[in-house]
Amino acid sequence: MDMTGPKGAETFLADAGWAGAAIEPLPGDASFRRYFRIRHPRRGDAMLMHAPPPEENPVPFIRAAKWLDANGLRAPVIYAEQEGEGFVLLEDFGDVRMREFLDERPQEERAIYGHAIDTLVALHRLPPGPFNSYDLAEYRRETRLFTEWYCPARGLNVDAAGWDAAWQDVLVRLLARQRPGVTVLRDYHAENIMLAGGPDRQGLLDFQDALVGHPAYDLVSLLQDARRDVSPDLERAMLDHYVEKAQPGADFAGDYARLGAQRNAKIVGIFVRLWKRDGKPRYLDLIPRVWGLLERDLAHPALAPVARWFDANIPEDIRAAGGGSFKS
Structure with missing residues (x-):
């Protein structure tokens, strides 16, 4: 350093x-x-x-x-x-991040995640902030990181036009449900939440890319964390906690899966870009976790067009290996 x-x-x-x-x-x-x-x-x-x-x-x-x-x-x-x-x-929030706090006190996991969900409920009750819209063009720009960075790094010659078309089909369905929208912090996870003053005094970091979008996005960021394992049971419990308090609209589970797949495909591309372009290979070790989350999201019927694209373009041995191994 x-x-x-x-x-x-x-x-x-x-x-x-x-x-x-x-x-x-x-x-x-x-x-x-x-x-x-x-x-x-x-x-x-x-x-x-x-x-x-x-x-x-x-x-x-x-x-x-x-x-x-x-x-x-x-x-x-x-x-x-x-x-x-x-x-x-x-302001200095100190050194106690949610990630390390829970590494030492796993028995408090549900309570700490519950407080993080409550923060999103409070955020989503506000009128959207003075930020740009998380529109279809931005969603699709982000998904292209997968075909622009990950696929070439794996030596895969894929159907890029079909990738765009599949995401168009999947994402256009949620746009009406994200209006008028909520403030989306976009990187809301256990390494960006500080326990400043106690577990129920959670401080926020890394929100400079905030947009106005769908309420499911930051839930995905928190509960499908690229850097920390969140069990399916905890994910389900926290989603139920959010739904009970926020009462989101129709097909919320489908939109959660749509944005989960979108975000996880993007992250896989970003992690490869960090290696190839920026000389930061340590993020490659996180790809198998993110890939596993992506595969779970693809199993939802809402992702059928993208799932068919994966079946046609990504070899089974790479999928079985969690995205495959890289030599940095």
């Missing part, structure tokens, strides 16, 4: 009233964003996000954080910002 702070950080902190603070780098993830813990002898701790242009843009994060906070949800408070240089100083 690069132990140096970004150029201009000390000046930004001084202008924000945090001169003399220590800057401690934190591990990165899949993007160009970097995070630093800021420790000040009088002001306490904060987090510094550096989302440098042109690769990153902090404005969507700032807009979403302020909207969430204004509507009673637990996004980090923003103390200072400098959009042009990509600096944002924000």
Whole structure:
């Protein structure tokens, strides 16, 4: 890990009233964003996000954080910002992520996931936020990551036009049911939920890509987690918990499967792209989990056109191996 702070950080902190603070780098993830813990002898701790242009843009994060906070949800408070240089100083939620908390206390799994579902229920009761629409063009752009990255990496010559047509058939059916829509955080899972102040005080992270879309999407993100096993029993219980509280409309189970398959196909493509384009092969180890979730979603009748495409284009040995093995 690069132990140096970004150029201009000390000046930004001084202008924000945090001169003399220590800057401690934190591990990165899949993007160009970097995070630093800021420790000040009088002001306490904060987090510094550096989302440098042109690769990153902090404005969507700032807009979403302020909207969430204004509507009673637990996004980090923003103390200072400098959009042009990509600096944002924000509230420190600490180190207790939902993922690690449950690794140590698996007996609390249902209660913690129940609180996470309650957060989505509260979010979905709000009018949609000031974000772009999660429309058919965006859904289809994301599904193409599978044929653009995964299939070539496996040496597969597939029917790309048929892939698009199958998804058109599957996704067009849910568009009317996602209007007027809810705010979709898009990466709502156990590594982006902080237990800030206790299990029922869950803080939100990584919402800069928020859109207005279908209420099932963030449920898929949480309950079909690429990074953590969620048992089918827990998934079913949490879906029942959501349905009881939110009373979603017709064919919610079908739409959940549609968006599950859409998201999981996208993630498989993204993980291969992170390896091929960005030199981050560690995400390849997560593909078998995501592939297993994708296969489960494909078994739902709502996914019949996409399931037929898989039968015709993806060899059975690759499917049986959870997407196959890669040599990085």
